Amino acid sequence: MKAAVVIFPGSNRERDVCAALKRASGKAPAIVWHRDSDMPQADLIVLPGGFAYGDYLRCGAMAAHSPIMREVKARAAKGVPVLGICNGFQVLTEAGMLPGALLSNKTLSFICRDVYLRVENSQTVFTCGYETGQAIRVPVAHGEGNYTADPATLDRLEGDGLVAFRYCNAAGELTDADNVNGSARSIAGVFNETRTVLGLMPHPENSTDPLLGCTDGQGLFDGLVSALQ
Amino acid sequence: MTDSKSNVTPALAAEMGLSAEEFARVEAILERTPNLTELGVFSAMWSEHCSYKSSKIWLKTLPTEGPRVICGPGENAGVVDIGDGDAVVFKIESHNHPSFIEPYQGAATGVGGILRDVFTMGARPIAILNSLRFGDPGHPKTRHLLGGVVAGIGGYGNCVGVPTVGGECQFHPSYNGNILVNAMCVGIAEADRIFYSAASGAGNPVIYVGAKTGRDGIHGATMASAEFDDSAPETLGEKRPTVQVGDPFTEKLLIEACLELMAGDAIVAIQDMGAAGLTSSAVEMAGKGGLGVELDLDKVPMRETGMIPYEIMLSESQERMLMVLRPGSEAEARRVFEKWELDFAVIGRVTDTGRMILKMHGEIAADIPVGPLVTAAPLYHRPTQPRAKPADIDPASLPARDSLDCLKRLIACPDLASKRWIWQQYDHLVMGNTVKRPGGDAAVVRVNDAGKALALKTDCTPRYCRADPEGGGMQAVAESWRNLCAVGATPLALTDNMNFGNPEKPEIMAEFAGACAGMRAACLALDYPVVSGNVSLYNETNGRAILPTPVIGGVGLIADAAKAVDLALKRDGNALILIGETKGHLGASLYLREIEGREDGAPPPVDLAAERRHGEFVRAEIEAGRIAACHDLSDGGLLVAVAEMATAGGKGIALTNLPTGNAELFGEDQARYLIETATPDAVLAAAKNEGIYAQRIGTIAGDALTLPGGDAISVRELTAANEAWLPAYMAGG
Numbered sequence: 001m002k003a004a005v006v007i008f009p010g011s012n013r014e015r016d017v018c019a020a021l022k023r024a025s026g027k028a029p030a031i032v033w034h035r036d037s038d039m040p041q042a043d044l045i046v047l048p049g050g051f052a053y054g055d056y057l058r059c060g061a062m063a064a065h066s067p068i069m070r071e072v073k074a075r076a077a078k079g080v081p082v083l084g085i086c087n088g089f090q091v092l093t094e095a096g097m098l099p100g101a102l103l104s105n106k107t108l109s110f111i112c113r114d115v116y117l118r119v120e121n122s123q124t125v126f127t128c129g130y131e132t133g134q135a136i137r138v139p140v141a142h143g144e145g146n147y148t149a150d151p152a153t154l155d156r157l158e159g160d161g162l163v164a165f166r167y168c169n170a171a172g173e174l175t176d177a178d179n180v181n182g183s184a185r186s187i188a189g190v191f192n193e194t195r196t197v198l199g200l201m202p203h204p205e206n207s208t209d210p211l212l213g214c215t216d217g218q219g220l221f222d223g224l225v226s227a228l229q
Numbered sequence: 230m231t232d233s234k235s236n237v238t239p240a241l242a243a244e245m246g247l248s249a250e251e252f253a254r255v256e257a258i259l260e261r262t263p264n265l266t267e268l269g270v271f272s273a274m275w276s277e278h279c280s281y282k283s284s285k286i287w288l289k290t291l292p293t294e295g296p297r298v299i300c301g302p303g304e305n306a307g308v309v310d311i312g313d314g315d316a317v318v319f320k321i322e323s324h325n326h327p328s329f330i331e332p333y334q335g336a337a338t339g340v341g342g343i344l345r346d347v348f349t350m351g352a353r354p355i356a357i358l359n360s361l362r363f364g365d366p367g368h369p370k371t372r373h374l375l376g377g378v379v380a381g382i383g384g385y386g387n388c389v390g391v392p393t394v395g396g397e398c399q400f401h402p403s404y405n406g407n408i409l410v411n412a413m414c415v416g417i418a419e420a421d422r423i424f425y426s427a428a429s430g431a432g433n434p435v436i437y438v439g440a441k442t443g444r445d446g447i448h449g450a451t452m453a454s455a456e457f458d459d460s461a462p463e464t465l466g467e468k469r470p471t472v473q474v475g476d477p478f479t480e481k482l483l484i485e486a487c488l489e490l491m492a493g494d495a496i497v498a499i500q501d502m503g504a505a506g507l508t509s510s511a512v513e514m515a516g517k518g519g520l521g522v523e524l525d526l527d528k529v530p531m532r533e534t535g536m537i538p539y540e541i542m543l544s545e546s547q548e549r550m551l552m553v554l555r556p557g558s559e560a561e562a563r564r565v566f567e568k569w570e571l572d573f574a575v576i577g578r579v580t581d582t583g584r585m586i587l588k589m590h591g592e593i594a595a596d597i598p599v600g601p602l603v604t605a606a607p608l609y610h611r612p613t614q615p616r617a618k619p620a621d622i623d624p625a626s627l628p629a630r631d632s633l634d635c636l637k638r639l640i641a642c643p644d645l646a647s648k649r650w651i652w653q654q655y656d657h658l659v660m661g662n663t664v665k666r667p668g669g670d671a672a673v674v675r676v677n678d679a680g681k682a683l684a685l686k687t688d689c690t691p692r693y694c695r696a697d698p699e700g701g702g703m704q705a706v707a708e709s710w711r712n713l714c715a716v717g718a719t720p721l722a723l724t725d726n727m728n729f730g731n732p733e734k735p736e737i738m739a740e741f742a743g744a745c746a747g748m749r750a751a752c753l754a755l756d757y758p759v760v761s762g763n764v765s766l767y768n769e770t771n772g773r774a775i776l777p778t779p780v781i782g783g784v785g786l787i788a789d790a791a792k793a794v795d796l797a798l799k800r801d802g803n804a805l806i807l808i809g810e811t812k813g814h815l816g817a818s819l820y821l822r823e824i825e826g827r828e829d830g831a832p833p834p835v836d837l838a839a840e841r842r843h844g845e846f847v848r849a850e851i852e853a854g855r856i857a858a859c860h861d862l863s864d865g866g867l868l869v870a871v872a873e874m875a876t877a878g879g880k881g882i883a884l885t886n887l888p889t890g891n892a893e894l895f896g897e898d899q900a901r902y903l904i905e906t907a908t909p910d911a912v913l914a915a916a917k918n919e920g921i922y923a924q925r926i927g928t929i930a931g932d933a934l935t936l937p938g939g940d941a942i943s944v945r946e947l948t949a950a951n952e953a954w955l956p957a958y959m960a961g962g
Contacts, residue, residue: 009478009481009482009569009570010388010478010481010482012388012389012390012481012659013390013659015660015661016659016660016661019661020661049659050390051387051388051390051477051478051481053478054388054476054477054478054479054481055388055478056478109380109383109654110383110384110387110654110655110656111653111654112387112652112653112654112655112656112657112658113653139658141387141656141658141659143387203658205661206658206659206661209661211664211675211680211790211791212661212662212663212664
């Protein structure tokens with residue numbers, strides 16, 4: 001699997017996701033600068049975490065209009081999987097590639113800690129390394145991760161199996177206390193209609209290294225490699 | 230003060246912090262009266278903050294050399310060899326005064342400044358730590374200041390994508406009017422590609438890069454060198470324009486652009502514009518190179534119109550750098566900075582005249598000989614008057630109290646309560662190398678694929694320093710060293726942040742001198758040199774000084790991060806062993822302050838030889854793989870340390886072999902560690918072999934902490950007590 005990681009000015013988790021991709025696929029991903037208008041051939045496009053353009057307007061709003069995003073949309077339309085993590089998820093919603101928006105956390109503060117996620121649908125290229133209903137431990141690190149959408153959209157996401165992950169406890173149960181940022185229906189990540197675009201707030205890439213104590217995020221990258229190889 | 234041609238008088242000089250004698254010296258150097266711009270340059274360069282005029286004679290006594298030291302104090306940051314061609318670059322710096330006036334921006338720009346000090350030297354920043362001290366939690370400003378400082382540190386560090394991995398946070402009424410915000414940054418560079426600030430090559434272009442210059446922070450260095458007179462809001466409001474505003478996004482671009490350019494050979498010298506902005510960066514580059522510099526201020530990228538030379542030279546606008554390039558490299562440098570959408574301007578050149586000449590609108594705005602500006606800066610050997618040493622405390626004179634009740638109160642007190650509320654607001658995981666997260670003895674951050682790692686920690690016990698400055702200085706260094714050993718690291722070197730009151734008062738100067746003497750002794754005994762540092766004086770409000778607070782930022786090396794240990798208890802049946810002797814020293818202890826409401830007594834004596842023996846023993850046992858968990862004993866003594874290990878691991882412990890007196894349980898005798906091991910016989914035998922006091926005190930079991938007499942408290946209850954205070958405090962009011 002050959003991946004391309006898009007760098008915006010202010011991206012800051014590109015190294016983390018590159019390391020996870022390399023660990024899973026054995027290949028270092030291509031790095032694509034946001035002002036480039038073309039992109040090398042890739043089986044997967046990744047928009048990494050960070051603070052693109054400082055998030056000074058709305059998170060992801062400026063980056064969504066970067067020259068490279070036209071190419072990202074074109075590739076996505078052809079079915080190339082696109083993964084947006086944290087700030088990358090925010091960019092995908094701002095670019096109209098995923099429904100909904102990310103508001104300030106319910107605590108109104110940045111939160112960096114491990115959380116549990118329940119895998120809601122394992123029948124996708126992103127989640128085929130997991131079982132549906134499985135609880136995985138991965139960290140979050142964001143100030144604006146409170147997912148919101150109108151009720152009809154939320155109903156559609158749930159009805160069509162487009163919810164990827166929800167915040168839960170270690171046993172996989174949904175509770176208010178475990179809904180770390182106050183997201184609507186505890187949603188941590190969503191797919192587009194073809195389930196080839198995934199945006200999620202948590203950082204599976206920071207849960208792939210045995211030395212750092214937990215490797216539950218590895219399944220996402222291993223799954224991508226087995227699906228796209 | 231809007232006209233460069235304003236009349237310069239001794240009174241104006243005094244307003245800018247120059248004494249009559251210092252002003253006379255300026256006139257003698259120039260052989261005339263300075264103009265406003267020149268006066269501004271002298272007052273900034275000769276401020277306490279930039280010149281270290283009161284502290285230098287004592288700082289010079291600190292050991293700064295060692296076999297691994299590549300660059301000691303005097304550059305932007307210290308540099309230490311960590312093998313394999315790598316070097317660690319680190320420094321700590323205060324942003325105390327600005328953070329009190331405007332906590333969010335003050336703390337944020339403190340982080341920005343220390344990051345620049347590190348990447349200026351060619352290092353990629355890999356970790357940030359913060360040492361924070363606030364006033365009494367009951368003081369009306371404390372909650373606001375704490376909230377603002379934490380948000381500011383997080384707002385900056387999170388955005389630039391450098392993990393904030395550790396630090397400390399304490400409270401004491403002496404900080405009511407002067408909080409301390411000390412930020413430390415650690416970076417990694419190639420050992421043979423370190424960048425320095427000394428200019429060379431007359432004729433070489435001087436380049437300005439980064440953000441534009443505005444009117445923010447003008448004379449911040451002078452403000453940081455004065456006492457606050459009153460905390461009346463209107464007074465602080467007037468000082469607010471001296472606080473800078475941070476832009477972490479621009480800083481992130483600046484990091485990437487500088488490191489990209491540094492990969493080539495375009496840069497001759499580089500200096501960030503920190504305190505005293507363009508003034509200090511230009512003067513330092515020319516001064517260290519023994520050269521002159523000529524700047525055309527019309528070419529400085531400006532954010533506002535109508536700025537005069539005085540304002541341009543004294544602005545402390547953030548995220549700016551000054552560079553000297555090799556001739557012919559301008560195009561390459563311009564390409565890199567334009568890629569990152571940063572301002573880039575050739576604003577002058579290096580000269581061989583030895584003078585700093587500033588031009589604007591076709592006129593000479595300043596003409597100063599650089600040599601005397603740097604070398605003739607005033608240096609004071611201020612009088613010292615040590616206070617009488619306090620008497621020891623006799624534990625028998627204290628009332629008997631229930632030990633577990635005292636334990637519960639202690640782990641819930643502001644100084645010992647969990648600081649999770651703080652560090653959860655910091656991205657401590659970005660870069661994917663945080664092996665040991667915040668909340669332990671030292672953070673551990675991996676630096677290469679082979680698993681080499683650094684251990685990082687800040688430490689100081691100000692109440693010891695107040696009671697006995699020399700003993701306190703010694704203890705701060707020893708505790709830092711101990712914290713690094715406790716995770717399995719070999720301590721390499723330290724950076725110090727000397728926070729004190731008004732040095733013109735003999736008892737304050739004696740605190741400074743005493744702390745330096747103690748630090749010197751500890752550094753020498755532990756082979757733990759000082760490679761960088763910062764001094765913050767005049768931390769006084771209405772004549773009341775802070776507790777003397779020499780913060781030590783320690784860096785240690787771990788060859789294999791997989792062998793690093795933390796303090797969390799791991800497995801039922803394992804033994805808990807105490808290393809080091811317990812004498813029950815309660816003077817200046819947390820127990821005395823929190824339980825008895827007393828702050829008197831002599832601090833615990835520091836036996837540096839024992840510190841070294843015990844630390845080396847513990848490290849060897851960790852390297853041998855016999856240690857499952859380790860924790861150093863400090864604030865709150867033995868029983869608090871046991872409780873911290875239990876709550877971190879969510880495991881109980883049956884203590885079977887313990888003294889029963891509260892002096893022994895809560896005394897703060899030094900050079901002690903607790904270690905968990907599955908092979909107690911081997912560890913005890915090794916200790917006996919080396920003549921080290923070691924005693925098995927209990928066994929990991931169940932879900933409660935049980936004393937030898939059978940009294941018990943559940944780990945759940947301890948955790949709740951420890952975790953509750955800070956979130957509840959911040960939610961209050």
